[in-house]
Amino acid sequence: MLSFSADCLILQPMTDEIRLKESYTLAKCCSPSPEDKIVGYFSHDNYLKVHRHDCGNLKKAEPARLVALSWDDILEGASFTPGPDYHKLDATDFAVLQHHLDYGIDYSLMVAKALAIPRQDAFERHKRLKDQGLLKRVEPRIVQYRKGIVDNKWIKHRNHTYYDLTEKGKAYLEYHQIHSG
Numbered sequence: 785m786l787s788f789s790a791d792c793l794i795l796q797p798m799t800d801e802i803r804l805k806e807s808y809t810l811a812k813c814c815s816p817s818p819e820d821k822i823v824g825y826f827s828h829d830n831y832l833k834v835h836r837h838d839c840g841n842l843k844k845a846e847p848a849r850l851v852a853l854s855w856d857d858i859l860e861g862a863s864f865t866p867g868p869d870y871h872k873l874d875a876t877d878f879a880v881l882q883h884h885l886d887y888g889i890d891y892s893l894m895v896a897k898a899l900a901i902p903r904q905d906a907f908e909r910h911k912r913l914k915d916q917g918l919l920k921r922v923e924p925r926i927v928q929y930r931k932g933i934v935d936n937k938w939i940k941h942r943n944h945t946y947y948d949l950t951e952k953g954k955a956y957l958e959y960h961q962i963h964s965g
């Protein structure tokens with residue numbers, strides 16, 4: 785996993801922690817790693833606990849709760865392949881997407897400020913990323929109820945065009961984080 789430092793736009797490698805899709809979790813008893821064969825146990829709290837296939841605890845489990853799993857099924861982003869438009873994106877585009885992942889709904893001037901890029905550049909990137917389906921425009925009437933980053937005041941602006949990350953944008957960002965290390 786990688787993280788952006790918004791100040792200098794340097795990619796910093798973080799730990800190689802295993803990131804699973806939502807509602808999957810690694811069992812603590814046997815801590816499987818990607819070279820292990822795995823089996824899922826559907827727990828009573830609606831999680832699929834991922835065990836090594838030879839974990840002793842599975843012998844006690846109700847067979848009806850066991851699920852065949854492979855790492856490709858459960859790793860976040862592992863089975864996703866972006867379209868050809870992925871290769872049009874540069875490091876600043878990913879920084880913009882990352883900004884929306886971190887802060888949610890925002891508008892071009894704020895993004896320009898946060899990433900220290902020219903306003904016009906932020907406007908154009910927002911438009912282009914929206915046309916690519918990586919960002920979506922958000923209705924101002926929703927935004928006006930959001931508490932602002934600035935001085936902790938309620939945002940009342942209606943003049944700005946607000947953007948937020950789409951599922952496609954999240955997937956592209958995730959893919960970038962996995963494959964650019």
Ligand SMILES: [Zn+2]
Nearest residue numbers: 813814835839
């Ligand atoms: Zn186990």
